[in-house]
Amino acid sequence: MSPIRLIVVLVLAGLTGVAVIWLLVRGSTSEQSLTHQVAVNVPQLSGAAASGKVVFDRNCVACHGANAGGGPGGPPLVHKIYEPGHHADISFVLAVKNGVRQHHWSFGSMPPIPGVSEAEVAQIIAYVRTLQRANGIR
Numbered sequence: 001m002s003p004i005r006l007i008v009v010l011v012l013a014g015l016t017g018v019a020v021i022w023l024l025v026r027g028s029t030s031e032q033s034l035t036h037q038v039a040v041n042v043p044q045l046s047g048a049a050a051s052g053k054v055v056f057d058r059n060c061v062a063c064h065g066a067n068a069g070g071g072p073g074g075p076p077l078v079h080k081i082y083e084p085g086h087h088a089d090i091s092f093v094l095a096v097k098n099g100v101r102q103h104h105w106s107f108g109s110m111p112p113i114p115g116v117s118e119a120e121v122a123q124i125i126a127y128v129r130t131l132q133r134a135n136g137i138r
């Protein structure tokens with residue numbers, strides 16, 4: 001092999017190596033990102049749903065994200081998984097009271113959220129169900 005051909009081969013091999021490393025690094029960082037955020041269409045809120053937003057924003061937003069669209073510590077509740085036929089209202093009551101073992105996602109477990117009354121959970125349910133309906137989840 002002439003020296004020129006050898007250099008060309010070595011350079012091409014080097015470029016391929018760099019490309020492979022770049023792809024590996026990109027792949028691993030996107031795997032590490034845990035957020036599952038969804039775009040939420042926010043409807044006009046009134047009554048219990050409007051009160052529920054206030055309670056949600058105080059107690060749940062840090063994990064479940066703005067408009068329950070998902071955040072760094074928790075899944076979107078405006079999601080097909082949480083439609084009423086799959087997660088009935090009681091699952092909200094139990095989640096707040098007892099916490100939730102990790103099972104659907106890889107965020108870890110949800111701790112119990114103390115200091116939120118059953119009446120306030122009912123308002124949160126009205127809020128989340130209103131958001132779900134406005135986003136075609138029923």
Ligand code: HEC
Pocket residue numbers: 056059060061062063064073074075087091092095096100101102103104105106107108109110111113116124
């Ligand atoms: C510290 C983070 C965190 C906070 C705060 C939090 N959640 Fe969660 N929640 C999670 C995670 C994580 C899951 C998903 C667990 C899984 O299925 O893997 C979850 C799941 C749920 C579920 C699904 C329950 C089930 O049966 O699968 C409901 C409902 C819920 N959360 C409601 C709430 C409400 C309402 C609040 C506020 C009062 C709240 N969460 C606050 C992290 C949180």
